[in-house]
Amino acid sequence: MxxxxxxxxxxxxxxxxxxxxxxxxxxxxxxxxxxxxxxxxxxxxxxxxxxxxxxxxxxxxxxxxxxxxxxxxxxxxxxxxxxxxxxxxxxxxxxxxxxxxxxxxxxxxxxxxxxxxxxxxxxxxxxxxxxxxxxxxxxxxxxxxxxxxxxxxxxxxxxxxxxxxxxxxxxxxxxxxxxxxxxxxxxxxxxxxxxxxxxxxxxxxxxxxVDSAAETPIEMTHHVLHVRSDDRFGVLVDLLSAPGRTMVFTRTKRRAKVLTKQLVAAGVPAVELHGNLAQNARNRNLAAFSDGSAETLVATDIAARGIHVDDVALVIHADPPVEHKAYLHRSGRTARAGAQGTVVTLMTDDQQAEVRDLTRKAGVRPTTSRTRPGDPLLAQLAPGERRFVAPPTVPAQATPSGRPSGRSSGRSRGRGAGRSSAPSASSIGSASGRSASSARSSQAGNQPGASGQRGSAAGKAAAPRVERSRGRGTEPAAATARPGHARTGGGAAAFSASSRAGGRRGGGR
Structure with missing residues (x-):
């Protein structure tokens, strides 16, 4: 050669x-x-x-x-x-x-x-x-x-x-x-x-x-997870609580902001990247994702092109993109430079025709499966022990009645807080039998010679500071649920409601 x-x-x-x-x-x-x-x-x-x-x-x-x-x-x-x-x-x-x-x-x-x-x-x-x-x-x-x-x-x-x-x-x-x-x-x-x-x-x-944008790398596998609306958040938490870097894509800036807050409250260290963030916040969040202090990046299509981070082994389309080229570019954050990668699209009943048309135009033949939180398939797509970081809380604030409000904050400040195993598996399924040794091998370096393993940053337990966007109207995260629970109430309901409100809108970088 x-x-x-x-x-x-x-x-x-x-x-x-x-x-x-x-x-x-x-x-x-x-x-x-x-x-x-x-x-x-x-x-x-x-x-x-x-x-x-x-x-x-x-x-x-x-x-x-x-x-x-x-x-x-x-x-x-x-x-x-x-x-x-x-x-x-x-x-x-x-x-x-x-x-x-x-x-x-x-x-x-x-x-x-x-x-x-x-x-x-x-x-x-x-x-x-x-x-x-x-x-x-x-x-x-x-x-x-x-x-x-x-x-x-x-x-x-x-x-x-x-x-x-x-x-x-x-x-x-x-x-x-x-x-x-x-x-x-x-x-x-x-x-x-x-x-x-x-x-x-x-x-x-x-x-x-050399190759066509319409051709997906042979090292990339595609899955469509057919989920109920109220299971979407639980499935996401199950996938994202596994070790390794994952990029999650939403259609709008508001959705990225809300979902990041909900994930942090659920014990999944996550940062956001979208057009409403100041440049220094974008830099810090991307650095946190790159150095492994946050293994989940929730982003709009602003991150679908030109972002390279080593060892991104999983890309999740929390919202299916509007058109097939966006699907290919989003998916291209994994399986880079000859590495292995997995792409997952979450699909609800009312999105079946849309996703079917999207993957056909993208030239992709995904494996479609009905799934719920705790399904063994999720452990295959994102191997490793499910682990969580306790969401931080802010000091109780006095209300007009003089009682402390007791509200939790979605801003993660838990530097040095260690990850702990999920206290319960009732919502997302037991992970006790899932060994981190089954983690996928990834060589997502920019060139040959740069290699890594999914989960290589799992030992970095500090929950990152989540840089907030400047927009208003943040939906409350369901911060009352315990870490590790993919809540079928607060978080899932807010996630599903947000999806219905903004899931079909384009743009939103």
Whole structure:
């Protein structure tokens, strides 16, 4: 098999890759590197998790190092555009150790945070600028940067930029880069106006379509769990109280917020990720999920693209998505880079036709099973001993009558609180016979050599601080139930009611 060195990647970069455990190119990297390293415009098409970040990072850094053009204040030498803050952050994190090996400087720019540090970073000079379109456009308009010295431009997740309505500003940005500069565009599909960008800005691009976005990885198994409405929450708690990282998707921001609060109250450490959170809260919650202090991330479709966390072995569609591409992108958070992964969709009676049409369009043939909390099937889908963290409580507050209110808080502050086995299995079934040794093996690293096991972070018992959204009208979590009970009352009722109220609405990032 051809190595990075044989493709022409500098020794300093191959050594840096080896330090990260990356020694073998992925198919999309092997396909595109000969052309991108030669300076040709490249159109790379491949599904999420196929290794596209290094496919463009390596030629960008290699060609900048070879050109030797000095850094100039406010004049980046390479530009990488990404549709979301999380993706931009992850690209910069992947670039940083490689750029350091070549003594190149990177900077990431996006909205939702203060502009002053970004302005100072631009003024200091930068080789590779990773940016979200809106904030970069602001900096250009205010004269803090210019794109006239950009040698290489990369558009990552171009189809997602189109979905988010960024194409007008992306066109405006590309028009400010030199016409003779190299351009690399990576996209899962070529619809929604992406083809217009290709025709307008890429010169005789070489196209490499390694795999289709409509094809699901063979390492991914799909299950539809047909549940009663009042069993949905109990089934979720049963699955999520097993060891290992799981991503749970909802359709709306409100649903993500409410469900996170209910899970924390049920003893499942969870954090939320959606558009109503401030950027620093989004960063903290994603960090808590990445480091294992919270093994459940409840998110809207804002996390369906560009989020990579190692060892996500299970994705749950608590709300079936509106359309099949969202199903594929959500599901793509697991079974990444050749790892094993399981996708579960919760379906109630009134959602049968919707889910059947969704999976058919996605090209998926799931295994459909009727299930309830405690069903042995749930232990197969999420192996390991069910464990819980006692939900924290706030000090009793005096009511107008002078009596303490005794209300619990959904905000988890139990740092250092150990997990304990569920005190009862009446609601979610006995887990006493489920050994953590049956945990699934996962190799969800970004490249070969990065491996882990589902449950590897189970020993991190601290319940994370759950960063709350700024929205109003939070539904009360059923905090009176004991940890470990997948309440068929409060939590389940609120979850089902919230589902009926918002389950069929689209958007909600």
């Amino acid at each position: 051809t190595t990075f060195t044989e493709f022409g990647v500098p020794a300093a970069l191959t050594a840096a890759l080896a330090d990260l455990g990356i020694t073998t190119p992925f198919p999309i990297q092997a396909a595109t590197l000969p052309d991108s390293l030669a300076g040709r415009d490249v159109l790379g098409r491949g599904r999420t998790g196929s290794g596209k970040t290094y496919a463009f990072a390596l030629p960008v850094l290699t060609r900048l190092a070879a050109s030797g053009t000095p850094r100039r204040p406010g004049r980046p030498r390479a530009l990488i555009l990404a549709p979301t803050r999380e993706l931009a952050t992850q690209i910069d994190a992947a670039l940083a150790p490689l750029a350091a090996a070549l003594k190149l400087r990177t900077l990431v720019v996006f909205g939702g945070v203060g502009a002053t540090p970004q302005i100072k970073g631009l003024a200091a000079g930068v080789d590779v600028l990773v940016a979200c379109p809106g904030r970069l456009d602001d900096h250009l308009r205010q004269g803090h940067a210019s794109l006239e010295n950009v040698e290489i431009t990369v558009l990552d997740e171009a189809d997602h930029m189109a979905d988010l309505g960024f194409l007008p500003v992306v066109r405006r940005l590309l028009e400010q880069t030199p016409r003779d500069g190299q351009r690399l565009l990576f996209s899962a599909t070529l619809d929604n106006g992406v083809d217009v960008l290709v025709k307008r800005f890429l010169r005789r691009p070489v196209t490499h379509a």
